[in-house]
Amino acid sequence: MFAKLKIKLDDNTLDYTKSSMFQGILFEKIDTEYADYLHQQSFHPYSQGIIKQKNNEVYWCINTLSKDAYEKIIIPLLDSQLNEVHIKKIDKTVKLIKKELQIQESKELTVRFYSEKPTKKIKLDFYAPVSFKQNGYYQAMPDLRLIYQNLMNRYSSINDMEMFDSDTLEELLKNSSITKYRIHSASFPMEGTYVVGCVGSIIITFFKNETVSKYARLLFDFAEYAGIGVKTSMGMGMVKKEEL
Amino acid sequence: MFAKLKIKLDDNTLDYTKSSMFQGILFEKIDTEYADYLHQQSFHPYSQGIIKQKNNEVYWCINTLSKDAYEKIIIPLLDSQLNEVHIKKIDKTVKLIKKELQIQESKELTVRFYSEKPTKKIKLDFYAPVSFKQNGYYQAMPDLRLIYQNLMNRYSSINDMEMFDSDTLEELLKNSSITKYRIHSASFPMEGTYVVGCVGSIIITFFKNETVSKYARLLFDFAEYAGIGVKTSMGMGMVKKEEL
Numbered sequence: 001m002f003a004k005l006k007i008k009l010d011d012n013t014l015d016y017t018k019s020s021m022f023q024g025i026l027f028e029k030i031d032t033e034y035a036d037y038l039h040q041q042s043f044h045p046y047s048q049g050i051i052k053q054k055n056n057e058v059y060w061c062i063n064t065l066s067k068d069a070y071e072k073i074i075i076p077l078l079d080s081q082l083n084e085v086h087i088k089k090i091d092k093t094v095k096l097i098k099k100e101l102q103i104q105e106s107k108e109l110t111v112r113f114y115s116e117k118p119t120k121k122i123k124l125d126f127y128a129p130v131s132f133k134q135n136g137y138y139q140a141m142p143d144l145r146l147i148y149q150n151l152m153n154r155y156s157s158i159n160d161m162e163m164f165d166s167d168t169l170e171e172l173l174k175n176s177s178i179t180k181y182r183i184h185s186a187s188f189p190m191e192g193t194y195v196v197g198c199v200g201s202i203i204i205t206f207f208k209n210e211t212v213s214k215y216a217r218l219l220f221d222f223a224e225y226a227g228i229g230v231k232t233s234m235g236m237g238m239v240k241k242e243e244l
Numbered sequence: 245m246f247a248k249l250k251i252k253l254d255d256n257t258l259d260y261t262k263s264s265m266f267q268g269i270l271f272e273k274i275d276t277e278y279a280d281y282l283h284q285q286s287f288h289p290y291s292q293g294i295i296k297q298k299n300n301e302v303y304w305c306i307n308t309l310s311k312d313a314y315e316k317i318i319i320p321l322l323d324s325q326l327n328e329v330h331i332k333k334i335d336k337t338v339k340l341i342k343k344e345l346q347i348q349e350s351k352e353l354t355v356r357f358y359s360e361k362p363t364k365k366i367k368l369d370f371y372a373p374v375s376f377k378q379n380g381y382y383q384a385m386p387d388l389r390l391i392y393q394n395l396m397n398r399y400s401s402i403n404d405m406e407m408f409d410s411d412t413l414e415e416l417l418k419n420s421s422i423t424k425y426r427i428h429s430a431s432f433p434m435e436g437t438y439v440v441g442c443v444g445s446i447i448i449t450f451f452k453n454e455t456v457s458k459y460a461r462l463l464f465d466f467a468e469y470a471g472i473g474v475k476t477s478m479g480m481g482m483v484k485k486e487e488l
Contacts, residue, residue, distance in 0.1 A: 135418060137421055137451075139421060140421075140422065140423065140424075140425075141385070141386075141387075141422050141425070142385075143385075143387070174379060177381055177383060177384075178384065178385050178429075179384065179429070179440060180384075180429045180440070181384075181385070181427070181428060181429050182427075182428035182429070183425070183426075183427060183428070184425060184426035184427070185423070185424045185425050185426070196423060196424070207381075
């Protein structure tokens, strides 16, 4: 199952540059044993971060990708007693003024794959810098190969099945292209250093192959929960998907 | 030899969307036989187009990549009688208020390669949409592989020597990356249709390999004359390079 908890904050000065501080808060709320388990995973069953919407509203979003992660991470945050959090690093208390929860069965994504018409265009909004690691360096351009590859790998690891296959990847690349975009590089601060990523929006157009378009939609449905690229548990890579 | 003629126009409403009309004017000024010869070439020995600078000044730029092209294309434009041009399609006469000519021996670029220190960063400003053709589709994202490949191929064709080699291309890609950018897609109108390309600026950072950085600088020195990508004779792909 996939879950998304959106918590509205009463502080409009916050944005994604404070996301990693909220990861700290998250770890205070969950039990130590599960926290230790999370630290050992290469693909995390959750993503979280701060998003500032165009209307200036600020949300702390926490997404979980499994039943286990939902129970261990989201349930504690739903505690009715929890109506404010304290950010130690900047000594600030922030009120949680609204909580919205959305739960979806994982198989819903595959049901859509089979039952719904293919998508012609998908718009992705990058709420927080999206970056990739390639040959040991961070890659801050939203290359379609890296995007698809990352999502296929994460989807496999979450569903305990092999979704990655290089023929499918080549089919995706042959049948889709970034046709419209407005993007810029942006720094994501992290532990005294920073990672450069991509912020803005891109539109991906799908060509003749309908299966490819449906498969890509499934990956991007998943991306709304999992994020894209590196450091999604610290607040990078948060995306919103829109079908045009 | 490489030559760049910058002609200042007295009309600040013009921009790159009118570039292809100026290709028409260019062809009126050069002799028919040479025009026929140009139409048969896959890589053109010139590039031209309208650029609008940040201070709103508008220039018609004509670059030639050979002695022959210089004599046949630029010399006629230097005629002292030629102080205005008429754009038929929009029935407009535009005054040519200033002409600036810059000539450089081709071998200057290779001299720089051997004598000058390597570059750490190069900034490219895309004055007009830069686009590539890949698998039959236009590719509007400034992918480094496509940029290097295009410049190596054009440099080879101009210098009648084989500059393209896949090992060098892989070395370039392994040792450089787009680390900062602010770009968006933009349409370039052309014969009733349009081609989508990239507008904005990118900064390329070079890693350890000094030879790679020098080689890339040579390619980008060349790019200021040749342009990058498709339709550079119609006004697409005009770039300015800055060493940071």
